[in-house]
Amino acid sequence: MRALFAILLTLSLFFFASLSWAREVELVGAGATFPYPLYSKMFYSYWRATGIRVNYQPIGSGGGIRQLVNLTVDFGGSDAFMSDEALGKAPARILHIPTCLGAVVLSYNLQGNPGLKLTAEIVADIFLGKIKRWDDRRISEINPDISLPDSDIVVIHRSDGSGTTFVFTDYLAKVNSEWDEKVGRGKAVSWPVGLGAKGNPGVTGLIKHLPGALGYTELGYALLNGLPVALLSNKYGRYIEPSPVSISQAASVNLPGDTRISITNADAPLAYPMSSFTWLLLYGEQAYKKRPFERAAELVKLLWWVTHEAQKYTEPLHYGPLPEQAVMRGEMIIKSVTYDGKRILQ
Amino acid sequence: MANVFSNKARALPQAPSPLTQTAFQRILLISALVVVILVLAILLSLIISSFPSLKAFGLNFFFSTTWDPVSSRFGAVVFLAGTLLTSFLALLICLPFSLAISIFIGEYFRERILSSLLKQVTELLAGIPSVIYGFWGLFVLVPIVRNLEMKLGVLPYGVGILSASVVLSVMIVPYAASIGREVIALVPSDLKEAGYSLGATRQEVVTKIILPYARSGILAGILLALGRALGETMAVTMVIGNSNIIPRGIFSPGNTMASVIANEFTEATGALYLSSLIEIGLLLFIVEVIINLIGRYVIKRVTVEV
């Protein structure tokens, strides 16, 4: 009995002691699965290099924004930038720092992994449930060299709140008025057909195992798993293969000061039409909820590193590096982050 | 007259301090109260956090099939359908097995090694974490169902209502069998002997005397199993297909109340979205309480009868 009490006492002391370890800086972030393979590599390398731990959980862009607004994480990750309305509802000013470029691709599970050509209208109709079979005339018309099976298309979409979904639906809504009316754009929408999977990994996993599946996912996920990706026709009618090059083409536009811009259906002739930036979000004024200065300083240092030195990790993982203008905009925004009114980075 | 025990009283090492006595009893009382307060606090939290959704949608929440985060319109019918369908299907599938186990342990091989082996195995089955069931279901069961669907010419999702129900049924077999086997063993021998003396076969005694007598206990076990199935989250969310639609058949994907909360909670952007999810949690909580209460009532009747 006494021994039990002694054990309980020491354990309780242990826990109260650990409360003091809270001062050790460990940054917590949450959000998009779109850039997760990249962030996973970046933050691991950062830890190896500096000893600072960055705990990023890929719970989806919706989750990242939600948790940042709830003040439960240091930074959020999202491929869907916050709207003016959402920014207005947030407790304080939120900044968007672009970190890399990526592409939302259509990936599928067909015998022989053919290189399929698709148009926005066809994709919209598939996800609306109007085109149900692979050998539909409209698909075979533009893919004469591929023998398409006489089977159903198994549509896969996201079951969680996703920036990837936002990019996908944003593009479809731009080019297809029926989609705009019936479904609209958003991080989570009411899907007319299809199976839901959690995160880009979930969608990719389902595509991998389901013969006849078609889903949208980030380029890196498809390639890392040996899945084929479709060539998508852009607004000039050319079929573009998604790659860091064609993605960068889409980003050769003038960025607004706060970098919130959608680059789907871009104007450049060789641009891949479903490209997107992805952002890390943080509060402009870091002295909230008694946050210690060290935390804010480390966060700002991390963001600077991500937008500069860490860019070398992007291309090997099939992401597009930030164009120069994006880096410059990012620098200005990072420099504007304050603690108690004073700029953190000089 | 001198107190006969007064010497003994003085010989005791310490007199009990009335303070420690009542303090101890107070601690016991407080612990008991804390348990009750905890439950009330849970209920209250759920209700308060569901207010925005309750106000916005009212009763329509339980009749609307719309679950649209874009326009912020939410209704729970899709998940109610998925939950009820998978749970009852799971119950249906597990029933023959649970009954067989109850009869095996309670009647045919009572007190034998084989029975205790079966008992241990079913209890171990109940101990396996649900995420492991989901993992196994995803990698072993779903491909099998997919092959079946391909042969039947249906969309070969693999995941869906059928997979979820089968995984659930494996999980609830121990619960449905648990109470039944005790009650079957407790059927009075004179009832059984009366049957045998009239020339009944063993099977007839079981089906016509034992089972009807034990039906309350069996029912209690079934309710326990139903309660478990309704609230199961991980195994279901991994194999049900996560589609917010009303299932059109057992090969269709769907979603359940627990599963949608697991999927969408951390990212419900918007107070109404979060509140709707919590309202679903409240609904789940209340349904479980009701089933528990019914089960308790049935068990009470069983213990009175026996």
Add this chain to the structure above:
Amino acid sequence: MGEDRIKLRMVKDRAFIGGVVVLSFLSMVPLLLILFYILRNGISSLSWEFLIELPRPVGEKGGGVANAIVGSLLLVIIASLPAIPLGVSAGVYLSEHRDGRLSSLVRLAVEVLHGTPSIVLGIIAYLWLVTTMGRFSALSGGIALSIMMLPVIVRATEETLKLIPDSLKEAALALGVPYHRTILKVVLPAGLSGIMTGIMISVARIAGETAPLLFTAFGNPFMNWNIIKPVNALPLLIYNYATSPYPEWHAIAWGASCVLVGLVLSLNIVARIIASRWKVQF
């Protein structure tokens, strides 16, 4: 004619027992299948490094589940600290006050807690702890789990103590032993095996729980002993890796499943052994 009837009934009799035996043994098949698959797929991942190393980034080979094992341990400790004393106390109260309105209310509350879906407890822990503390933490996950442990411990304590004859308690009281000493030093030790069994079974139950951790413990790719920071756990890791598309992560998930199932089953088996061997007979 009568003979045919009898023959039919005999056939039905044989068929029935055959059916009962077959179905009963068939129901053991899933357990064997699950254990078989876990062992077959997971054993190749198991190694000393697996248990000691941290996870590697996406797509890279190697790495281990050390942080998940530590996290699970941390969560169990955090959950047990409030649940055991509170649960045993409440159980003692219930066994001491067999009748009474408060007792029936408490028993009802225990039933409700036991039946509460674990995901609902995750919601509660999020509302009570995560939003107020402003962070995800092992503490919030542990509290959700401790609420799950509570009803099992209360019930086990009450049932065990009910079996101890009142004469034991009364003898101690008659000798002048104060009430609190009677309970703590006479009654509880007599029922220790049953209470320990209850505790071990409740630990086994929460060690494998995932749902309450989804929005409380949050997960962590690094090692963490700090209770107010996010932490990884074996069931969380299995869930995340199993639903990912990377074969390396699937292999790790199978290995982690081996560890988890081994842990949970051992706890269950040890609990049963304690219950049968150490039972104080009256």
